[in-house]
Amino acid sequence: MRKVAVVGVGETKFSGPQDRTEVELFGEAAMEAITESNLKPKDIKALYVGNVLGDFSEGQGMVQSFAAENIGCRHVPANRYEGACASASMAVRDAFMWVASGYYDIVLAGGVERAATMGTGLATRTFAMFSDARYEYPAGITFPAVFALLTHLYADKYKIPLQKLREQMARVSIQSYKHGAINPKAQFFGKNAEMSVDKVLGSFVVATPLTLHDCCPFSDGAAAVVLASEAVAKKLTKKPVYITGTGQSSSGPLCNQDDFLPRIRAREISSKQAYDMAGIRPADVDLCELHDCFSIASLIAAESLGFFEYGKAGEAWEKGQADIGGKVAINPSGGLKSKGHPIGATGAGQVYEVVRQLRGEVEPGRQVPDAKIGLTDTLGGDGGTLVNMVFQRGW
Amino acid sequence: MRKVAVVGVGETKFSGPQDRTEVELFGEAAMEAITESNLKPKDIKALYVGNVLGDFSEGQGMVQSFAAENIGCRHVPANRYEGACASASMAVRDAFMWVASGYYDIVLAGGVERAATMGTGLATRTFAMFSDARYEYPAGITFPAVFALLTHLYADKYKIPLQKLREQMARVSIQSYKHGAINPKAQFFGKNAEMSVDKVLGSFVVATPLTLHDCCPFSDGAAAVVLASEAVAKKLTKKPVYITGTGQSSSGPLCNQDDFLPRIRAREISSKQAYDMAGIRPADVDLCELHDCFSIASLIAAESLGFFEYGKAGEAWEKGQADIGGKVAINPSGGLKSKGHPIGATGAGQVYEVVRQLRGEVEPGRQVPDAKIGLTDTLGGDGGTLVNMVFQRGW
Numbered sequence: 001m002r003k004v005a006v007v008g009v010g011e012t013k014f015s016g017p018q019d020r021t022e023v024e025l026f027g028e029a030a031m032e033a034i035t036e037s038n039l040k041p042k043d044i045k046a047l048y049v050g051n052v053l054g055d056f057s058e059g060q061g062m063v064q065s066f067a068a069e070n071i072g073c074r075h076v077p078a079n080r081y082e083g084a085c086a087s088a089s090m091a092v093r094d095a096f097m098w099v100a101s102g103y104y105d106i107v108l109a110g111g112v113e114r115a116a117t118m119g120t121g122l123a124t125r126t127f128a129m130f131s132d133a134r135y136e137y138p139a140g141i142t143f144p145a146v147f148a149l150l151t152h153l154y155a156d157k158y159k160i161p162l163q164k165l166r167e168q169m170a171r172v173s174i175q176s177y178k179h180g181a182i183n184p185k186a187q188f189f190g191k192n193a194e195m196s197v198d199k200v201l202g203s204f205v206v207a208t209p210l211t212l213h214d215c216c217p218f219s220d221g222a223a224a225v226v227l228a229s230e231a232v233a234k235k236l237t238k239k240p241v242y243i244t245g246t247g248q249s250s251s252g253p254l255c256n257q258d259d260f261l262p263r264i265r266a267r268e269i270s271s272k273q274a275y276d277m278a279g280i281r282p283a284d285v286d287l288c289e290l291h292d293c294f295s296i297a298s299l300i301a302a303e304s305l306g307f308f309e310y311g312k313a314g315e316a317w318e319k320g321q322a323d324i325g326g327k328v329a330i331n332p333s334g335g336l337k338s339k340g341h342p343i344g345a346t347g348a349g350q351v352y353e354v355v356r357q358l359r360g361e362v363e364p365g366r367q368v369p370d371a372k373i374g375l376t377d378t379l380g381g382d383g384g385t386l387v388n389m390v391f392q393r394g395w
Numbered sequence: 396m397r398k399v400a401v402v403g404v405g406e407t408k409f410s411g412p413q414d415r416t417e418v419e420l421f422g423e424a425a426m427e428a429i430t431e432s433n434l435k436p437k438d439i440k441a442l443y444v445g446n447v448l449g450d451f452s453e454g455q456g457m458v459q460s461f462a463a464e465n466i467g468c469r470h471v472p473a474n475r476y477e478g479a480c481a482s483a484s485m486a487v488r489d490a491f492m493w494v495a496s497g498y499y500d501i502v503l504a505g506g507v508e509r510a511a512t513m514g515t516g517l518a519t520r521t522f523a524m525f526s527d528a529r530y531e532y533p534a535g536i537t538f539p540a541v542f543a544l545l546t547h548l549y550a551d552k553y554k555i556p557l558q559k560l561r562e563q564m565a566r567v568s569i570q571s572y573k574h575g576a577i578n579p580k581a582q583f584f585g586k587n588a589e590m591s592v593d594k595v596l597g598s599f600v601v602a603t604p605l606t607l608h609d610c611c612p613f614s615d616g617a618a619a620v621v622l623a624s625e626a627v628a629k630k631l632t633k634k635p636v637y638i639t640g641t642g643q644s645s646s647g648p649l650c651n652q653d654d655f656l657p658r659i660r661a662r663e664i665s666s667k668q669a670y671d672m673a674g675i676r677p678a679d680v681d682l683c684e685l686h687d688c689f690s691i692a693s694l695i696a697a698e699s700l701g702f703f704e705y706g707k708a709g710e711a712w713e714k715g716q717a718d719i720g721g722k723v724a725i726n727p728s729g730g731l732k733s734k735g736h737p738i739g740a741t742g743a744g745q746v747y748e749v750v751r752q753l754r755g756e757v758e759p760g761r762q763v764p765d766a767k768i769g770l771t772d773t774l775g776g777d778g779g780t781l782v783n784m785v786f787q788r789g790w
Binding site for chain 1: 396416441442447450451453454455456457459460461463464465469470471472473474475476477478479485489492493495496497498522524525527528529532643644645646647648651660661664775776779780
């Protein structure tokens with residue numbers, strides 16, 4: 001298999017309700033990525049797009065075909081991927097394989113969503129369909145409830161008093177707000193920079209013990225990346241970022257995972273695949289964009305990814321070990337919590353951030369110094385899909 | 396890239412409303428394919444599933460993850476593909492690449508749908524979202540209307556009196572009913588074997604000039620295939636069927652294609668890719684399962700695939716040139732018209748039929764004698780997605 005590089009990235013601002021269609025949002029991100037790659041739309045040989053709720057939010061299925069034609073990529077293969085929140089990461093991973101195999105030299109991958117346009121209430125109820133339709137959401141278990149239950153389980157398993165755990169979780173949100181406040185693409189740009197533990201704990205309860213500030217928003221937005229073979233990449237850019245490892249895993253109903261919870265088995269399998277393929281260890285990772293749909297999700301993820309011992313991630317956040325200058329810089333973009341969460345685009349947004357970090361291009365205050373290796377981590381549903389990818393500087 | 400073979404196939408009966416979930420339907424087809432391949436679920440390294448309306452028909456998104464766990468393929472990568480009716484073909488083509496690249500040796504691909512469960516009226520309205528949401532279905536143009544308009548355009552362009560064209564189209568349906576009537580997996584098994592031109596023309600009008608018998612049903616059903624590398628395939632079966640060519644293309648809104656219509660540009664691009672990759676010509680194809688969602692669609696498809704001259708496909712059907720014993724055997728399964736159309740499973744169902752035809756395993760009366768090369772053709776929406784694949788006997 002050939003080496004595959006990211007040669008260009010693009011992203012809309014992640015935001016509340018937009019008055020543009022998904023085709024238009026994707027077009028903005030895609031054209032930014034194509035232009036940055038010194039390419040034209042006609043150079044793109046195939047399109048891989050994550051999208052989850054488009055049928056519901058604006059009544060457009062098969063959005064990828066209309067999105068392709070809209071940017072002038074006429075008659076290319078165009079696939080839509082659905083793996084809940086991990087849809088765009090799934091799309092990028094498949095795009096990677098079509099280039100690695102030698103079949104295509106240049107492809108575009110990304111995602112788009114208008115989840116905010118649906119309104120939080122409707123989006124939450126609709127998105128619950130991406131958990132198990134037999135045993136979970138008919139019982140009232142929407143995703144906030146899943147992660148509330150996991151919080152109790154985490155506290156119990158690692159014998160951390162719930163109030164103590166809630167304070168640690170608050171630190172996760174505070175760090176995310178801090179970075180998002182200085183990320184112009186973030187939904188909460190310029191907001192919540194002065195968040196405190198008391199403010200997080202005192203905000204309204206979404207699902208006990210999770211409060212508003214423990215939960216990410218639903219967002220509108222799109223992100224896209226251009227992938228190319230090594231030979232082509234070297235002609236297009238002086239700063240190719242190589243995808244050196246990928247992993248993917250899945251799980252069925254949460255009730256089947258009970259012995260393992262609150263750990264997510266799919267993540268441990270997926271990340272091991274990615275690390276092994278790249279030939280690296282967790283300690284080699286300089287920064288990680290991980291799936292912090294809820295603050296507790298960050299603790300669970302960071303442990304399964306091998307950054308901290310089980311039950312110890314909260315302490316790590318308290319000590320700054322999960323921040324820039326610590327052991328690993330987690331979510332310097334602001335993460336889902338502050339950058340935002342346009343469901344089917346989120347994974348591509350993570351890639352956008354990691355690539356720009358490795359290039360040293362992000363705003364002062366949230367740039368990870370001399371970052372060489374980045375990891376993405378995207379969780380779809382409550383373990384249904386897990387995708388990890390390792391990115392490394394190619395210069 | 397390595398050679399890739401189909402080593403096992405499975406399919407549920409295509410039917411009206413089922414009382415089983417998509418997870419259960421897919422499980423039946425998948426286990427049939429795995430068992431036929433002399434494998435166990437643990438041997439499957441990844442799952443690729445087409446599904447379009449599952450969120451609507453039974454409120455289950457990300458069905459592939461639950462389907463994977465249900466059959467004992469735990470923690471494998473599991474992707475859902477959506478390209479309207481071409482979803483499963485898209486899934487099979489991506490699965491092909493993951494094996495061809497050398498990454499996986501054995502994978503499962505297929506599709507599942509419960510479109511009949513939704514009821515024809517609701518399914519038609521819901522599925523209209525897979526045309527263009529800006530200019531098409533808001534104008535009242537559901538898919539029956541699209542193909543009704545194409546019928547008028549076809550008659551006009553090739554100067555065929557509409558009544559004459561309708562009679563030719565009736566011949567398409569009659570041939571499909573004839574084969575479906577003796578295909579036990581077909582929705583219309585045992586039905587409509589004695590259809591006549593008068594009966595087709597006299598059935599109730601769906602969208603002028605299309606009558607009931609010009610239109611395929613919506614169906615419930617699932618189909619799955621196991622793909623393996625050449626080396627593995629030779630150990631598993633004495634009758635490997637190789638995928639020797641694939642092609643895929645897309646189009647945007649129908650209104651952008653006006654100069655080209657009623658031809659579908661995406662099909663001509665896609666099929667050329669598949670033929671070129673396989674190193675064959677249309678005349679080499681012994682049988683073809685093509686996307687006859689409406690009788691007029693068969694004429695349009697057969698011409699774009701290079702079997703007959705433009706405007707002459709109707710005559711070919713009248714003369715038996717599209718039947719077994721003619722120039723190319725089209726839809727010996729009964730096609731979408733008579734075998735049925737479980738949207739997200741249809742492409743995998745076509746592969747099921749072609750593989751069994753090449754093995755010489757189908758029922759007398761619809762077996763194509765000594766078939767060596769088969770083609771699949773799946774249309775998603777009104778040109779949004781087009782996938783073609785060439786299959787050849789490996790013994």
